[in-house]
Amino acid sequence: MDRHQKNRIMQDLEKKMVFITGPRQVGKTWLAKEVGKSFAETLYLNYDHSGDRQIIQEEGWLDKTRLLILDELHKMSGWKNYLKGVYDTKPDHMKILVTGSARLEAFRYQGDSLAGRFFRHRLLPFSPAELFHTGEQPDLTKLLIRGGFPEPFLTEQAVDADRWRLQYIDGLIRTDVLDFDKIHDFRALNLVLELLRTRTGSPVSYRSISEDVQISPNTVKKYIGILESLFIVFRVSPFSRNIARSILKEPKIYFFDTGMVRGDEGAKFENMVALCLLKHQYIMEDWYGIPSSLNYLRTKDGKEVDFCLVRENIPETMIEVKLSDSNPSKNIIYFHQRYAIPAVQLVMYLKREHKKQGIEIRRGIDYLKSLKI
Secondary structure, three states: OOOOOHHHHHHHHOOOEEEEEOOOOOOHHHHHHHHHOOOOOEEEEEOOOHHHHHHHHHOOOOOOOOEEEEEOHHHOOOHHHHHHHHHHHOOOOOEEEEEOOHHHHHHOOOOOOOOOOEEEEEOOOOOHHHHHHOOOOOOHHHHHHHOOOHHHHHOOOHHHHHHHHHHHHHHHHHHHHHHHOOOOOHHHHHHHHHHHHHOOOOEOOHHHHHHHHOOOHHHHHHHHHHHHHOOOEEEEEEOOOOHHHHHHOOOEEEEOOHHHOOOOHHHHHHHHHHHHHHHHHHHHHHOOOOOEEEEEEEOOOOOEEEEEEEEOOEEEEEEEEEOOOOOOOHHHHHHHHHHOOOEEEEEOOOOOOEEEOOEEEEEHHHHHHHOOO
C-alpha cells in the first residue's frame, strides 16, 4: 500500500534534503526505499550496520549516486555537522533523504547547523483520510481495534496484531527509552504508561499519578516527556492566547497507536480522532508552512470541548466527539455562541448528518476522511 506523502517527499527532494521522522515501525524506511525506486541510482545506508557505517564515515559512495538514503544517522557523533558538510559539497544531481525516529526529531532542535537545508515530513500511522486518498475504503472498527501502524493494520490475523503490539511496547521501553535517557526504574515508567492507557482523553494530574506510582510529580512529568519524545504519546494542551499559561494547565494525553488505549469504544474513537487531527496539523505545518496547533477548550468552571484546531494562534474549528449522541453538547453550544468559533460534533454512530443551533453534526468516519493530508 502506497503512502500518501511519497509524491510530496519526491517534490521536496528537488529543492532540499528531506527528513522523515515519526514513530518506530510506522513505515519510514519502507517509504524511503519506495522513493528510492524512482531514482536510477539509489544507495541506502543504515548506521546500525557495520559495513554501511564505514561507508558513511568515509563518504564512500559513488559520484553517480542519485539518491542517498541515510537511516539512523543521528546515532553518529556529530551527525549534524557531518550532514551539513555532505550536503554542502555533494554533486548537484545527488539528493539526500534522512530517516529516523525519536532522537532525530529531538536533536533537530539543538543548534542551527542545518538551518535552511532541509524539509521535514512527519510520518504517522494510517488514518481514514490517507486510506481514502490512496484508494482504500477505511474500516473504522479495524482502525479502532488494531490502530493504524502498517504491520498490525495490514496483517490477516487479529492475533498477530496483538503479538506485534506486545513486542512493540516492550521494545520501546527496554531499547528506545534506554537509548534516549538514563532510566533506572523501568517498573515505575511502565506503571506510568499503563495508567496513561486507562486515562486517555482525561486531563492528566501529575500529582495523582505520582501518588499511584509512588514517585515524585516531577518524575512523572519527566517520564511522560520521554514517552512523548519517543512518539508513544502526544499531549493536547488547553488553548490560551497566553502560551505560557496554556503550558501550565493540565494536558490531555493520547496515543500514536490507538490500539494501546485501554478503554471502551468511546475512548478509542476519541483517541483516533485526536491522532487524525494531529496528522492534519502536521501536514499543515510540514507541507503548507502554516503554523498550527491542536488544543482543547476549557473554562475555569469546567466547561470543556474535546478539540480545537488552531491556525496562526486563531481558533479555526472546535470539535466535540460522541459515540452516538446526535444532539450538540451544552459545552460546544456555549463556546460557539460566546466565541463564534465554527463547531463540529463528530458522532461515530449517526444515521443522518445535520446542523443544529449552528453546530454541524457529522458522521465521524466521513469527517475524518475529508481532512486535508
